[in-house]
Amino acid sequence: MNILITGGAGFIGCNLAAYHLHKGDSVFVVDNMSTGSHVNIANLFSNPSFQFEEADILLWDGLKERVRWAQRIYHLAAIVGVKKVLEDPRAVMAANIAGTERVFRAVAAVNPAAQVIVASSSEVYGFNSKAIFSESDDVVFKSGGRLRWCYAVTKLSDEYLAYSFMKKSGVKVVIVRLFNTIGPHQVGRYGMVVPRFIDQAITNVPISVYGQGQQTRSFCDVRDTIVALDLLASCPAANGEIVNVGNDREISIQDLAEMIIARSKSKSHISCISYEDAYGIDFEDITHRRPDISKLKRLTGFSPRWSLEQTLDTLIDLARAKLVSI
Numbered sequence: 001m002n003i004l005i006t007g008g009a010g011f012i013g014c015n016l017a018a019y020h021l022h023k024g025d026s027v028f029v030v031d032n033m034s035t036g037s038h039v040n041i042a043n044l045f046s047n048p049s050f051q052f053e054e055a056d057i058l059l060w061d062g063l064k065e066r067v068r069w070a071q072r073i074y075h076l077a078a079i080v081g082v083k084k085v086l087e088d089p090r091a092v093m094a095a096n097i098a099g100t101e102r103v104f105r106a107v108a109a110v111n112p113a114a115q116v117i118v119a120s121s122s123e124v125y126g127f128n129s130k131a132i133f134s135e136s137d138d139v140v141f142k143s144g145g146r147l148r149w150c151y152a153v154t155k156l157s158d159e160y161l162a163y164s165f166m167k168k169s170g171v172k173v174v175i176v177r178l179f180n181t182i183g184p185h186q187v188g189r190y191g192m193v194v195p196r197f198i199d200q201a202i203t204n205v206p207i208s209v210y211g212q213g214q215q216t217r218s219f220c221d222v223r224d225t226i227v228a229l230d231l232l233a234s235c236p237a238a239n240g241e242i243v244n245v246g247n248d249r250e251i252s253i254q255d256l257a258e259m260i261i262a263r264s265k266s267k268s269h270i271s272c273i274s275y276e277d278a279y280g281i282d283f284e285d286i287t288h289r290r291p292d293i294s295k296l297k298r299l300t301g302f303s304p305r306w307s308l309e310q311t312l313d314t315l316i317d318l319a320r321a322k323l324v325s326i
C-alpha cells in the first residue's frame, strides 16, 4: 500500500513510517523539520520503499501528486507542544488549520478514495470536568482569548474541516483524538513531560514538576498508538468516526516523577515549579485526561500492550545510551 505521512519526521510520524515499511508498504514522508528531525528518519533511507521531502505543508508543490499516489494518508503535520503554542500562536493557527485545509482540498480534488487519518487531540475536551472522556462528551473552552487554548481550537477546527470535506466531497476520514503519547524519538525540549523527567533523572538533576503534581494524565506507548491508527484506517466501520486513541491507565505527575526516579535509580529529588515560572504566564492546566477507549476497542479489538513501566524502562535505557554516545 502507498502511504503518505505529513509530519512524518516527528515523534509519532517516524514510528508510524518505520512500522509501515516493516509491513512492506511504500511510505512517503513530508515534513518541514520545524520539530521533526533527520535523526528520526535516518535509518529509514536504507529501505528503497521510503521517500522523503523536506517541505512545508502550506506551500508544498508536490502535494497533489503525492496525494494522488497514496491509498492512505496520515495527516500528522502540526505545531505541537505547550511551549511552541505560547511562543507563536499565529504560526500554530496557520499550520494546524490552513495546512489541514490544504491537505483536504488536495484529497477532494485528486483522490477522494484515499483513506485519511487526521490527528486531533484530547485537548479538545478542554475544561470538561468529567473523570473519563468519551467521544460524545462536550468540548468546553473558556472565553477570554487565552492563548493556551489556541492549539485545542486548531484541532477542533481540523475535526470540522474533516467533517466538511467528508460531507461535501465524499472524502474518507477517521478523526483520532490522541491522548498523551510517549515513546522512542520523543524529545523534551518542546515541553513533553516524560522525556524531560527522564533526562533530568539520568543526569541526577532535580525533576521539575509544574504546579503541585496532583494533575493526572494517561500515557500511551507510541508502539501501541501506531497499531491503533493502522487498525482504524483498515476498519470500514471507523470511517467518518471520531475515536479516542490512548491508554486508560491514569497517573499523577508526582507519581510519574517518583516512578521515573525509582526505575532509573536516580538521585534526583522533585522540585515543584509554578506554572508562571515554567511558562512565563498564568497558565491554566487541566486537572486530568483519561480516555474512554471502549469505542476503539469495539471497532478494532485493540488493547494497549505496553505497560507504563515497560515504556519507561525502554526510554530510560535509550536516554542512557544516547548520553554515553555524546
Ligand SMILES: NC(=O)c1ccc[n+]([C@@H]2O[C@H](COP(=O)([O-])OP(=O)(O)OC[C@H]3O[C@@H](n4cnc5c(N)ncnc54)[C@H](O)[C@@H]3O)[C@@H](O)[C@H]2O)c1
Binding pocket: 006, 007, 008, 009, 010, 011, 012, 013, 030, 031, 032, 033, 034, 035, 036, 037, 055, 056, 057, 058, 075, 076, 077, 078, 079, 080, 095, 099, 119, 120, 121, 122, 177, 178, 179, 180, 181, 182
Ligand atoms: N504526542 C502526543 O501526545 C499527541 C497528543 C495529541 C495529538 N497529537 C497530534 O499528533 C500529531 C503528531 O504529533 P507528534 O507528537 O509526533 O509531534 P511532532 O512535533 O513530533 O510532529 C509533528 C511534525 O509535523 C511537522 N510539521 C509542523 N508543521 C509543519 C508544516 N507546516 N509542514 C510540514 N510539516 C510540519 C514537524 O516538523 C513535526 O515533524 C500532531 O498532529 C499532534 O497534534 C500528538
